Amino acid sequence: QKEVEQNSGPLSVPEGAIASLNCTYSDRGSQSFFWYRQYSGKSPELIMSIYSNGDKEDGRFTAQLNKASQYVSLLIRDSQPSDSATYLCAVNPGNQFYFGTGTSLTVIP
Amino acid sequence: GAGVSQSPSNKVTEKGKDVELRCDPISGHTALYWYRQSLGQGLEFLIYFQGNSAPDKSGLPSDRFSAERTGGSVSTLTIQRTQQEDSAVYLCASSLVQTGGRNTIYFGEGSWLTVV
Numbered sequence: 001q002k003e004v005e006q007n008s009g010p011l012s013v014p015e016g017a018i019a020s021l022n023c024t025y026s027d028r029g030s031q032s033f034f035w036y037r038q039y040s041g042k043s044p045e046l047i048m049s050i051y052s053n054g055d056k057e058d059g060r061f062t063a064q065l066n067k068a069s070q071y072v073s074l075l076i077r078d079s080q081p082s083d084s085a086t087y088l089c090a091v092n093p094g095n096q097f098y099f100g101t102g103t104s105l106t107v108i109p
Numbered sequence: 110g111a112g113v114s115q116s117p118s119n120k121v122t123e124k125g126k127d128v129e130l131r132c133d134p135i136s137g138h139t140a141l142y143w144y145r146q147s148l149g150q151g152l153e154f155l156i157y158f159q160g161n162s163a164p165d166k167s168g169l170p171s172d173r174f175s176a177e178r179t180g181g182s183v184s185t186l187t188i189q190r191t192q193q194e195d196s197a198v199y200l201c202a203s204s205l206v207q208t209g210g211r212n213t214i215y216f217g218e219g220s221w222l223t224v225v
Contacts, residue, residue: 032211043200043216044152051211088152090214095159095206097142097214101151 003027004091006100014108019076021103023089026070032092033065035074037085038102044088048074079107111135113217115201121223122191130186130220134203141184142204142214143176147197155199158184159206191224198222 005024013019021035032051036044050056050063050072062075072091076083086102114133122128134141143155154168158178169175173192178184188195198219204212 032213034213036216043198043219046213046215049211049213092212092214095140096154096157096165097202097204098154099144099152 003098004089004100006087006089006103008101009104010106011103012106012108013079015079015081017079017107019079019083019105019107021074021076021087021089021105023072023074023100024070025072025089025091025098027091027093027098028067028070030067030091030093033063033072034090034092034097035061035063035072036088036090036099037083038088039085076105079105081107081109083107113201113203113215115199115217115220117220118218119221119223121225124193124224125190127187127189128191128222130188130199130201130222132184132186132201132203132217134182134184134201135205135215138203138205138215139181140204140206140212140214141178142202143184143186144200144202145170145197146200146219152200155186188222191222193224196222196224 035048038044048063056063060077064073088102089100141158144152157165173189176186200219202214202216204214
């Protein structure tokens with residue numbers, strides 16, 4: 001079983017819609033959870049971190065964490081074409097960071 | 110520096126040659142990571158350094174790969190006798206290890222390696 005699982009997509013949403021990205025993880029001892037955005041040909045860029053159960057909002061982005069279900073999600077409201085990228089979920093159970101394989105998102109104008 | 114700095118940004122090498130990739134982490138960050146990402150694939154962990162502790166080398170794919178970190182700062186990843194399957198982007202990242210486990214990892218721009 002992989003440490004972090006994501007639906008690889010591709011996920012397509014129309015401009016202005018809500019994009020929902022999901023991630024599950026296996027290590028119950030994980031304390032920190034992250035979402036990174038990676039544009040084609042670029043390195044991953046941190047967009048959200050979350051440490052406690054519940055929702056955390058930052059602009060158009062909302063991260064949701066449910067430790068009991070070992071589930072992390074990212075909602076992107078009012079999706080823009082510039083949001084088209086691969087989104088990586090990462091989990092930090094200790095010293096190591098485990099990354100999912102990423103979900104490819106395309107926002108259609 | 111302001112961010113993680115990697116060099117070279119691009120490297121084309123002939124099969125069988127050795128290459129060295131350099132990473133300069135964010136100032137003050139004690140943890141340093143190397144990852145590899147082949148075209149269209151996810152991040153593959155290679156090696157992790159934390160302070161003066163022995164590095165976690167569990168992700169190195171073969172004995173042709175090695176890495177060192179001098180003075181707790183700059184790191185060099187060395188690939189000996191390069192093969193075509195080594196072609197990938199090599200990403201370095203660093204983090205400030207904090208008590209309570211709230212660490213965040215930041216990536217450099219990567220070194221794109223092409224073995225011909």
